[in-house]
Amino acid sequence: ASASIRLDPAFVVGDVNPRLFGTFVEHMGRCVYTGIFEPDHPTADEHGFRGDVAELVRELGATVARYPGGNFVSGYNWEDGVGPAEERPRRLDMAWRSIETNQFGTHEFLDWCEREDIEPMLAVNLGTRGLAEAIEYLQYVLGDADLELTRRRAANGRGEPWDVRLWCLGNEMDGPWQMGHKEPHEYARLAQEVANAFRRLDPGLELVACGSSNRQIETFGTWERVTLEASFDKVDHISAHAYYEPVDGDLTSFLACAEDMDRFIREVVATADHVAAVKGSDKRIGVSFDEWNVWYQSRFGGETSLPIQEAPRIIEDVYSTLDAVVVGSLLITLLRHTDRVAVACQAQLANVIGPIMTEPGGRAWRQTIFHPFALTARHAKGRVLQLAVDSPRIETERHGSVEQVWATATHDPATGAVTVLLANRSLDEDIEVAVDLSGLGDPALVEHLQVHTDNASEVNTADDPDRVRPHAGTSRIEDGILTIAAPAVSWHCVRLT
Numbered sequence: 001a002s003a004s005i006r007l008d009p010a011f012v013v014g015d016v017n018p019r020l021f022g023t024f025v026e027h028m029g030r031c032v033y034t035g036i037f038e039p040d041h042p043t044a045d046e047h048g049f050r051g052d053v054a055e056l057v058r059e060l061g062a063t064v065a066r067y068p069g070g071n072f073v074s075g076y077n078w079e080d081g082v083g084p085a086e087e088r089p090r091r092l093d094m095a096w097r098s099i100e101t102n103q104f105g106t107h108e109f110l111d112w113c114e115r116e117d118i119e120p121m122l123a124v125n126l127g128t129r130g131l132a133e134a135i136e137y138l139q140y141v142l143g144d145a146d147l148e149l150t151r152r153r154a155a156n157g158r159g160e161p162w163d164v165r166l167w168c169l170g171n172e173m174d175g176p177w178q179m180g181h182k183e184p185h186e187y188a189r190l191a192q193e194v195a196n197a198f199r200r201l202d203p204g205l206e207l208v209a210c211g212s213s214n215r216q217i218e219t220f221g222t223w224e225r226v227t228l229e230a231s232f233d234k235v236d237h238i239s240a241h242a243y244y245e246p247v248d249g250d251l252t253s254f255l256a257c258a259e260d261m262d263r264f265i266r267e268v269v270a271t272a273d274h275v276a277a278v279k280g281s282d283k284r285i286g287v288s289f290d291e292w293n294v295w296y297q298s299r300f301g302g303e304t305s306l307p308i309q310e311a312p313r314i315i316e317d318v319y320s321t322l323d324a325v326v327v328g329s330l331l332i333t334l335l336r337h338t339d340r341v342a343v344a345c346q347a348q349l350a351n352v353i354g355p356i357m358t359e360p361g362g363r364a365w366r367q368t369i370f371h372p373f374a375l376t377a378r379h380a381k382g383r384v385l386q387l388a389v390d391s392p393r394i395e396t397e398r399h400g401s402v403e404q405v406w407a408t409a410t411h412d413p414a415t416g417a418v419t420v421l422l423a424n425r426s427l428d429e430d431i432e433v434a435v436d437l438s439g440l441g442d443p444a445l446v447e448h449l450q451v452h453t454d455n456a457s458e459v460n461t462a463d464d465p466d467r468v469r470p471h472a473g474t475s476r477i478e479d480g481i482l483t484i485a486a487p488a489v490s491w492h493c494v495r496l497t
C-alpha cells in the first residue's frame with residue numbers, strides 16, 4: 001500500500017506547546033514510593049530520590065508533572081505531607097486502599113520539580129474537603145506575606161513561595177467512583193467558588209476545571225457545558241482523561257484509538273466555544289488532557305480487590321511494541337491540537353502504567369512506551385504543521401473508517417529542523433509513505449528512528465530492558481520526495497534539516 005503527505009511550512013496549526021509533554025505523579029501503588037523516591041536505594045540522592053530513575057526521567061523529557069492525584073487527591077489532607085517526616089501520620093488512602101506513610105509530600109515534590117526543571121501542576125482535594133482547605137493550601141504554597149501558614153512553611157524548610165501556575169480544581173469529580181463525586185451543577189458551583197477565591201490571591205494563576213473522566217461517561221458534554229457556564233470567566237482550562245486498551249480483543253480498533261482522542265478534543269473545544277458564544281465572549285478555554293495512556297483496565301480487579309498495604313504493586317502494566325505505537329499515535333493527536341490543548345500529562349510516571357519501571361532496591365528500565373514519548377518531546381520543536389495526508393483507510397468496529405497513516409510534522413523556523421512523526425495503524429499491511437518536501441527547499445535526512453518489532457507483542461523486562469527500542473528505519477529522499485517504509489504496527493520519527 002502507499003500513502004502521500006504534503007508538507008509545507010506555510011501551513012501552521014500553532015507553536016509546539018511544550019506542556020504537551022507532561023507526566024503525572026500520583027500517590028498510587030509504586031509511582032512515588034520505590035518509583036521516583038526510595039531513600040534506601042543504592043542510587044538515592046540526599047533527598048531520597050533514586051538516581052537511576054532521575055536519569056530516565058531526564059531522558060524522557062517530561063516538562064510538567066501533575067501531583068498528588070488522581071483519585072488519591074480526593075481524600076488527601078495536604079497537611080499530612082508537610083513537617084518533620086517522623087511526625088507525619090500513617091493514613092489509609094481510601095481511593096487505592098493503601099497505607100500512605102506521608103514520607104513524600106508537597107515539599108519533596110515541589111523541590112524536586114525545581115531541581116529537575118519540571119513545571120508543577122497541583123490538584124486540590126474537592127472530594128472529602130472543600131474551599132477552606134484549598135485556600136489554605138494555596139496560601140501555604142504561594143503565600144509571600146508573613147502569615148501563620150507561610151511561617152509554618154518556612155519552619156518546614158522553605159522560606160520563599162514556590163512558583164506554581166497550574167492548579168487543578170479537584171480530580172474526576174464527574175466519576176461515581178470518586179470520593180465526594182458531584183452532580184454537574186454541584187461541581188460547577190464549587191469550581192466557580194474555588195476559582196473565584198484563588199484569583200484573589202493571584203489573578204494570573206492558570207486554573208483547570210474538571211471535565212469528563214472519559215468520553216463514554218453519560219454526563220460527557222453536559223458536564224463541560226454546565227461547569228463552564230458557571231466558571232467560564234474564572235477558569236482557563238477544562239480537563240479530559242482517556243485510557244485505551246483493546247476491547248474484546250479488537251486490536252484493529254485499539255490501534256486506531258487516537259481517533260477517539262481526536263474527537264474527544266474536538267468535542268470539548270466545541271462545547272467550550274459554545275459557552276463562549278452564548279456569553280458573547282472571545283475567550284478560548286484550553287483542554288487540559290491531564291491523564292492519558294494505554295491502560296489494561298480489564299486486567300485490574302478493581303480497588304476493593306486490593307489488600308491494604310504500603311506501596312503495593314497496582315496496575316503495573318507491561319507494555320508491548322503495539323502499545324508503544326498507540327502511545328506514539330496519541331502524541332501525534334495531541335500535537336495536531338497544539339492550538340487548543342493547553343497541557344497534557346501521560347499517566348503515570350513510574351511503575352503505575354508508567355514509561356519507567358523499577359524494582360525496589362534494584363534496577364530501573366524503560367518500557368516500550370518510553371520511546372515514542374522521549375523522541376517526540378525531544379524533537380517536536382517550533383511549529384506544528386497542517387499536513388495534507390492521502391492515506392488508505394481502515395474499517396474499525398469502534399471508530400468507523402480511519403486513516404491508516406496517522407501523522408504530524410513540526411518545523412522550527414529558527415533552525416530549519418523538520419520532524420515528521422507517523423504511525424502505520426494497520427495490523428498487517430506495510431505501507432510506503434511519500435512525503436512531498438517541495439515547500440522546504442532541499443532538505444537532508446538527519447535520522448530516521450522507528451519503533452517496530454516483527455512480533456508486535458514484544459515487551460521490555462528487567463532482564464531484557466532493550467528488547468524494544470528505537471532503531472534505524474528505511475527511508476530516502478529523491479527529487480524532493482521523502483519515502484518512508486512503514487511496516488505494519490510501527491511508529492516513526494524522521495528528522496530533516
Ligand code: AHR
Pocket residue numbers: 026028069070071072171172213291347348
Ligand atoms: O491514573 C490512574 C487513575 O485513573 C487516577 O487516579 C484517576 O484520576 C483515573 O481514574
